[in-house]
Amino acid sequence: xxxxxxxxxxxxxxxxxxxxxxxxxxxxxxxxxxxxxxxxxxxxxxxxxxxxxxxxxxxxxxxxxxxxxxxxxxxxxx
Amino acid sequence: xxxxxxxxxxxxxxxxxxxxxxxxxxxxxxxxxxxxxxxxxxxxxxxxxxxxxxxxxxxxxxxxxxxxxxxxxxxxxx
Amino acid sequence: xxxxxxxxxxxxxxxxxxxxxxxxxxxxxxxxxxxxxxxxxxxxxxxxxxxxxxxxxxxxxxxxxxxxxxxxxxxxxxxxxxxxxxxxxxxxxxxxxxxxxxxxxxxxxxxxxxxxxxxxxxxxxxxxxxxxxxxxxxxxxxxxxxxxxxxxx
Amino acid sequence: xxxxxxxxxxxxxxxxxxxxxxxxxxxxxxxxxxxxxxxxxxxxxxxxxxxxxxxxxxxxxxxxxxxxxxxxxxxxxxxxxxxxxxxxxxxxxxxxxxxxxxxxxxxxxxxxxxxxxxxxxxxxxxxxxxxxxxxxxxxxxxxxxxxxxxxxx
Numbered sequence: 001x002x003x004x005x006x007x008x009x010x011x012x013x014x015x016x017x018x019x020x021x022x023x024x025x026x027x028x029x030x031x032x033x034x035x036x037x038x039x040x041x042x043x044x045x046x047x048x049x050x051x052x053x054x055x056x057x058x059x060x061x062x063x064x065x066x067x068x069x070x071x072x073x074x075x076x077x078x
Numbered sequence: 079x080x081x082x083x084x085x086x087x088x089x090x091x092x093x094x095x096x097x098x099x100x101x102x103x104x105x106x107x108x109x110x111x112x113x114x115x116x117x118x119x120x121x122x123x124x125x126x127x128x129x130x131x132x133x134x135x136x137x138x139x140x141x142x143x144x145x146x147x148x149x150x151x152x153x154x155x156x
Numbered sequence: 157x158x159x160x161x162x163x164x165x166x167x168x169x170x171x172x173x174x175x176x177x178x179x180x181x182x183x184x185x186x187x188x189x190x191x192x193x194x195x196x197x198x199x200x201x202x203x204x205x206x207x208x209x210x211x212x213x214x215x216x217x218x219x220x221x222x223x224x225x226x227x228x229x230x231x232x233x234x235x236x237x238x239x240x241x242x243x244x245x246x247x248x249x250x251x252x253x254x255x256x257x258x259x260x261x262x263x264x265x266x267x268x269x270x271x272x273x274x275x276x277x278x279x280x281x282x283x284x285x286x287x288x289x290x291x292x293x294x295x296x297x298x299x300x301x302x303x304x305x306x307x308x309x
Numbered sequence: 310x311x312x313x314x315x316x317x318x319x320x321x322x323x324x325x326x327x328x329x330x331x332x333x334x335x336x337x338x339x340x341x342x343x344x345x346x347x348x349x350x351x352x353x354x355x356x357x358x359x360x361x362x363x364x365x366x367x368x369x370x371x372x373x374x375x376x377x378x379x380x381x382x383x384x385x386x387x388x389x390x391x392x393x394x395x396x397x398x399x400x401x402x403x404x405x406x407x408x409x410x411x412x413x414x415x416x417x418x419x420x421x422x423x424x425x426x427x428x429x430x431x432x433x434x435x436x437x438x439x440x441x442x443x444x445x446x447x448x449x450x451x452x453x454x455x456x457x458x459x460x461x462x
Contacts, residue, residue, distance in 0.1 A: 008360055009430035010442045046444065051428070054363035070360055070428070074444035077357075077364070077388060077429030078256075078341050078400050078420060086207055087277035088289045124291065129275070132210035148207055148275070152291035155204075155211070155235060155276030156188050156247050156267060156409075169322035172338070178345035178395045184416075185325070185338035191407065192331035242331045254344065260417055263337075267409060 001025055003063055005032070006070040011048060014040050023063060030059040036071065048073050079103055081141055083110070084148040089126060092118055101141060108137040114149065126151050157223055159215035159233040161208055166234050166245045175230040175252035182256035184263040188247040190240045194290065198283035204237045204246055207275040211235070218269040226262035228253040233266065235276060246278075310376055312368035312386040314361055319387045319398045328383040328405035335409035337416040341400040343393050347443065351436035357390045357399060360428040364388070371422040379415035381406040386419065388429060399431075 005019045021035055029050045049072040050057045056072075063069060083097045099113055107128045127150040128135050134150075141147060158174070172185055190202050215233055223229040230252040240246055249266045253259040271292045279289050311327070325338055343355050368386055376382040383405040393399055402419045406412040424445045432442050 006360065008358065008428065009432070013442075051360070051363055054360075054366050056426075070363065072360060072428045073430060073442070074446050075424070075426065075428055076431040076442075076444045077359075077427040078424040078445065084207065086205065086275065087279070091289075129207070129210055132207075132213050134273075148210065150207060150275045151277060151289070152293050153271070153273065153275055154278040154289075154291045155206075155274040156271040156292065168325055168338075172321055172340065176342070176396055181342055181344040183338075183340040183342060185321075185336075185340075186409070186413070187325065187336040187338075188409070189329070189334055189336060189405075191334040243329055252342075256339070256341070256420060260339070260420075264413055267413075 001027070001065050003032070003065075003067065003069055005036075006068070008071065009073045009076075010045055011071045011073050014043055014045055027063050028059065029057050029061050029063065032063060032069065033059070046074050079105070079143050081110070081143075081145065081147055083114075084146070086149065087151045087154075088123055089149045089151050092121055092123055105141050106137065107135050107139050107141065110141060110147065111137070124152050157216075157219045157229045157231045159212065159219050160235075161206060161212055161215075162234050162236050163238050164236075166236055166248045168245065168248045168250075171232050171234065171248050171250040174232050175250045177230055177252060179254060180228075180230060180252035180259075181254055182259040183250065183252040184259045186247070186249040186263050186267050187245050188267075189245050190242045192242045194280055197280075199242065199280050200283055201239055201241050201281040202246070203239050203279040203281070203287075204235070205277045205279070206235075206237055208237070211274050211276050214274045215270065218266060218273065221269070222251075222262045222265050225265065226251075226253065226258040228258055228262060231262065231266070233270070235270070235274070237276070310369075310372045310382045310384045312365065312372050313388075314359060314365055314368075315387050315389050316391050317389075319389055319401045321398065321401045321403075324385045324387065324401050324403040327385050328403045330383055330405060332407060333381075333383060333405035333412075334407055335412040336403065336405040337412045339400070339402040339416050339420050340398050341420075342398050343395045345395045347433055350433075352395065352433050353436055354392055354394050354434040355399070356392050356432040356434070356440075357388075358430045358432070359388075359390055361390070364427050364429050367427045368423065371419060371426065374422070375404075375415045375418050378418065379404075379406065379411040381411055381415060384415065384419070386423070388423070388427070390429075
């Protein structure tokens with residue numbers, strides 16, 4: 001299953017603002033974060049939240065085909 | 079000692095906005111309030127604060143000749 | 157820090173501009189306005205009266221307290237006196253500070269202290285033509301004028 | 310209740326006017342502005358970026374929470390995106406309510422929740438030509454661009 005992941009701020013600087021990631025069926029948010037960490041080894045990136053379909057997701061949430069997945073670094077609004 | 083007393087809001091409606099009150103030397107704020115109460119018997123006036131020279135005064139503060147004395151009903155600023 | 161009792165409409169945007177500074181990251185504005193009702197009665201306007209010299213002095217004291225306590229002197233307070241119509245501003249308080257907590261807490265300190273301590277008085281005008289002095293201790297009516305008064309705004 | 314992400318200057322006076330209503334007695338405005346320094350470094354501007362559809366949705370959720378919790382839907386939030394100069398407003402929140410406690414507490418709830426939850430990101434521009442993403446967890450710098458960048462405002 002190929003999932004398109006949106007990235008922002010320092011994560012976008014490191015990996016681009018849109019990334020296609022191959023994940024097994026039934027993959028969870030934690031699996032995605034492990035995969036992304038392997039691509040950023042040695043870089044000082046802040047631990048992100050993950051949103052699925054524009055809502056914050058837990059580490060155990062399963063990613064499904066067609067989900068809008070986003071890597072959200074610590075926010076700075078206001 | 080004749081003291082000029084400034085009055086506001088409901089107290090001004092009842093007794094006028096400026097009143098000359100005869101007080102003995104050494105009279106305290108409490109004495110002034112007693113004197114004014116005797117002039118407003120039967121009227122539903124709220125208990126006021128007293129200011130001397132534009133500062134809130136205690137019941138025991140002594141009123142001196144030349145003091146600027148004011149009767150301050152419950153405030154309503156804001 | 158600036159405080160003023162004014163007898164013309166308050167320009168709230170001007171107050172916000174007045175406290176602006178490159179070193180501030182947060183600005184708060186509080187505006188008190190005349191409501192169309194109070195304690196279940198329809199209100200058409202309010203007269204604000206003051207023991208003006210003491211009210212000015214007490215506002216200055218409160219402003220200095222807030223400046224000291226919250227670490228910013230970028231504070232402006234204007235309180236209007238006279239007869240106000242519904243929706244008009246009776247008070248505006250603008251505060252700017254480097255960080256938001258100071259700006260938020262100074263704003264709250266200022267409005268609470270002004271409401272509790274500054275010798276300003278208000279008389280509400282009701283839709284039935286009567287008027288009454290009210291206060292900030294829960295807003296109870298403490299005295300009502302007898303007959304309806306002409307010229308209620 | 311209205312929330313918006315905007316790419317032009319925020320007109321704070323218009324926001325205050327937008328929440329006005331004859332039934333409200335208190336209006337609060339919070340404005341966040343770009344400071345000229347942060348963590349000891351001279352700041353010349355900030356880029357605000359967002360995960361825009363989610364940021365808008367999250368602002369609407371927070372606005373609805375505040376409306377429910379504080380009993381007023383006279384709430385307007387505008388957050389600006391793009392490159393802002395020092396003193397420009399990044400966010401403005403206006404709230405009007407019948408009584409001051411609701412207007413003050415809703416304002417604080419809104420700014421705290423927006424700062425904690427809305428996916429908006431900022432990159433500071435420093436006087437030395439560098440830029441860095443910073444966040445709201447105490448404002449620490451979390452990543453710094455390598456070389457100085459041209460065109461810092």
